Amino acid sequence: MITIETIRSSMLKSISYDEVEEVLTIIFANGGEYNYFDVPKEIFNELINAESEGKYFTAHIKNKYKYEKV
Numbered sequence: 857m858i859t860i861e862t863i864r865s866s867m868l869k870s871i872s873y874d875e876v877e878e879v880l881t882i883i884f885a886n887g888g889e890y891n892y893f894d895v896p897k898e899i900f901n902e903l904i905n906a907e908s909e910g911k912y913f914t915a916h917i918k919n920k921y922k923y924e925k926v
Contacts, residue, residue, distance in 0.1 A: 857872060857873070857874050857875075858872065858873045858875065858900075859871070859872040859873075860872070860904050863909055864908075864909065865885075865908065865909040865910040865913075866885060866910065867884065867885055867909070867910030867913070868882055868883070868884060868885065868909050868910055868913060869883045869884060869885050869887075870882070870883040871883075871900075871903065871904060871909070873895070873897070873900040875897055878893070878894050878895055878896065878897070879891050879892065879893055879895070880892040880895040880899070880900055880903075880917070880921075881926070882913070888925065889925070889926040890923050890924065890925055890926060891923060891924050891926055892917060892921040892922070892923045893921060893922045893923065893924075894921060894922065895917070895921055899916060899917065902916070903916070903917065
């Protein structure tokens with residue numbers, strides 16, 4: 857499990873990624889926590905290296921992967 861807590865985004869508070877299960881967990885600034893399933897490690901790497909994590913999330917993850925509210 858990789859956890860990133862230093863996020864430069866006003867939209868995202870924390871990001872965790874389980875490499876084995878390919879589950880991306882995002883805690884949003886508003887407190888909501890969601891698991892996104894079958895997310896390739898490449899997408900996680902691009903997210904944490906994006907100039908804007910929030911914009912990357914909206915363009916490449918939101919509504920593109922199955923998810924559940926935790």
